[in-house]
Amino acid sequence: MTLSYHLQIVNLLAALLLLISFAMLSQRRIAGLITLFAWQGAALTASTALVAWSTDQHHLYYSAAITLVLKVIAMPWYFSRLMKKLDVNRVVEPMINIPTTMLIGIVLVIFSFNLALPISELSGTVTRSTLGIAMACVLLAFLMMITRTKAIPQVIGFLAMENGLFFAATSATYGMPLVVELGVALDVLVGVFVLGIFIFQIRETFDSLDLKHMEKLKEK
Amino acid sequence: MQTGILLQLAQSLLAILLAPLLMGWVNQCRAWLQGRSAPPITQPYRTLRKLFHKDAVIAHHTSPLFRFAPYMIFACMALAAGIVPTIANDLPFSPAADVIALVGIFALARVFLALAAMDSGTSFGTLGARREMLISFLAEPALLMVFFTASLISQSTELPVIVETLSHHEFAIYPSLAFAAVAFWMISVAENARIPVDNPTTHLELTMIHEAMILEYSARHLALIEWAVALKLFTYSALGIALFLPWGIAAQGDIGALPLALAAMVLKFAIGGAALSFIEAISAKVRLFRAPEFLGTAFMLAVLGMLTHFLLEV
Numbered sequence: 001m002t003l004s005y006h007l008q009i010v011n012l013l014a015a016l017l018l019l020i021s022f023a024m025l026s027q028r029r030i031a032g033l034i035t036l037f038a039w040q041g042a043a044l045t046a047s048t049a050l051v052a053w054s055t056d057q058h059h060l061y062y063s064a065a066i067t068l069v070l071k072v073i074a075m076p077w078y079f080s081r082l083m084k085k086l087d088v089n090r091v092v093e094p095m096i097n098i099p100t101t102m103l104i105g106i107v108l109v110i111f112s113f114n115l116a117l118p119i120s121e122l123s124g125t126v127t128r129s130t131l132g133i134a135m136a137c138v139l140l141a142f143l144m145m146i147t148r149t150k151a152i153p154q155v156i157g158f159l160a161m162e163n164g165l166f167f168a169a170t171s172a173t174y175g176m177p178l179v180v181e182l183g184v185a186l187d188v189l190v191g192v193f194v195l196g197i198f199i200f201q202i203r204e205t206f207d208s209l210d211l212k213h214m215e216k217l218k219e220k
Numbered sequence: 221m222q223t224g225i226l227l228q229l230a231q232s233l234l235a236i237l238l239a240p241l242l243m244g245w246v247n248q249c250r251a252w253l254q255g256r257s258a259p260p261i262t263q264p265y266r267t268l269r270k271l272f273h274k275d276a277v278i279a280h281h282t283s284p285l286f287r288f289a290p291y292m293i294f295a296c297m298a299l300a301a302g303i304v305p306t307i308a309n310d311l312p313f314s315p316a317a318d319v320i321a322l323v324g325i326f327a328l329a330r331v332f333l334a335l336a337a338m339d340s341g342t343s344f345g346t347l348g349a350r351r352e353m354l355i356s357f358l359a360e361p362a363l364l365m366v367f368f369t370a371s372l373i374s375q376s377t378e379l380p381v382i383v384e385t386l387s388h389h390e391f392a393i394y395p396s397l398a399f400a401a402v403a404f405w406m407i408s409v410a411e412n413a414r415i416p417v418d419n420p421t422t423h424l425e426l427t428m429i430h431e432a433m434i435l436e437y438s439a440r441h442l443a444l445i446e447w448a449v450a451l452k453l454f455t456y457s458a459l460g461i462a463l464f465l466p467w468g469i470a471a472q473g474d475i476g477a478l479p480l481a482l483a484a485m486v487l488k489f490a491i492g493g494a495a496l497s498f499i500e501a502i503s504a505k506v507r508l509f510r511a512p513e514f515l516g517t518a519f520m521l522a523v524l525g526m527l528t529h530f531l532l533e534v
Contacts, residue, residue, distance in 0.1 A: 009393060011395050012393050012398060014532070015396070015398055015399065016398070019398075019399065019402070022521075026513075098513055099516040102516060102517065103520075106520055106523055106527075109527055110527065113530070129532050130532070132531050133528070
């Protein structure tokens, strides 16, 4: 092990991201989910800033700042307000029980670690070994979106997936160009607000946030 | 060699004598955090003395196993406490058992406890024994996985080598150990019958796990079991320290480092006990049927630790 200390800390933060992804997968309460999402954003901010500092990539500082403002402060605040306003049933019951979800999660982690191995050989960055973790985060968030039936956890799953993609970009290529990143950040922000309005509409129509009811909309 | 044996004796005695003190410290911290006035830190010693002075009452239908089990459990825990390094590393006892055999020693004690609980034939004892087996069959593989993660780093399942690798080589951050540490905390909570898996102070038989098994015991037998429980908590804390925070444990034959090692040990145990009681104070006991989920999460974290080791640290 000859990595310098800040890279070891980046590795540790990557592991923390994975841990938080699993915690989100096992979390039943929406409030807990929002807190975990904020923590994931915080870990992402810290690791991005650290990569920026250790490799002198100044544009990554801006990415870190955007992450901090959007994903640690703005969105968790918006979600908790939304949750209070909607007064939703705060316990989420997943479609598959949680231990099974966890086992599927482990399989996904093994899959993505193996998948990332040849890709990270091609990459020239110092943080390439964390690519597998980033992919695992994406897949785990995807799994969370699939197994949850309520609207807010699904939106959080979508955002966690974006976190994973962002981390993948940082670890494989030191982040995307700033213009792209700004565009993505804006997209996500607008997307969340649109989804927020959408959630209100779902509740207006069905008196519930359970997306199972939307199957009624199918034409016979 | 002679100093080694002396040190080994000293360490074993220290573990056996200090274990109730750790229990007292945890209880005291928890009482403070819950806003109650705390019992003195020496309360477990007083309880033990009181129990040793009483006359034992034993049910008529029990077999000799019932009398024998407390001694066996205490002996297992004392042996385990002697093997885990607390102040000095690589003592003569240590090669007796590596981490895998250590899991076996814990299992042996558990088998005797469960058999003794079923021996008297009361429904609560059987219920407790079955629940204990449910918890432990899930906790044991997770514990082994934690040990495997630690031994992947040091390439050995011997505790002295693990301690040596982590504390006396060049410092490095191991993300896999972070996973293993969280998993180990969850396992030790379950194994030591603490909140959120079991409540050690409960008086409601239907929710008991550990307490239900020892309902039939009294006097010196109960004292030995209580002492063994304190020793188990001590041994698990010592294991956690040896695996994840081994700095300060004296290297082999380094007599001069012993006072510092002793001070470091006391400090680490004090902080560890306070942290345990803090976590107990902020969490609620989970339903029994959620306990497999809790331990499944621990197992998963330990497996993740191994996976991250292969990804990030090779």
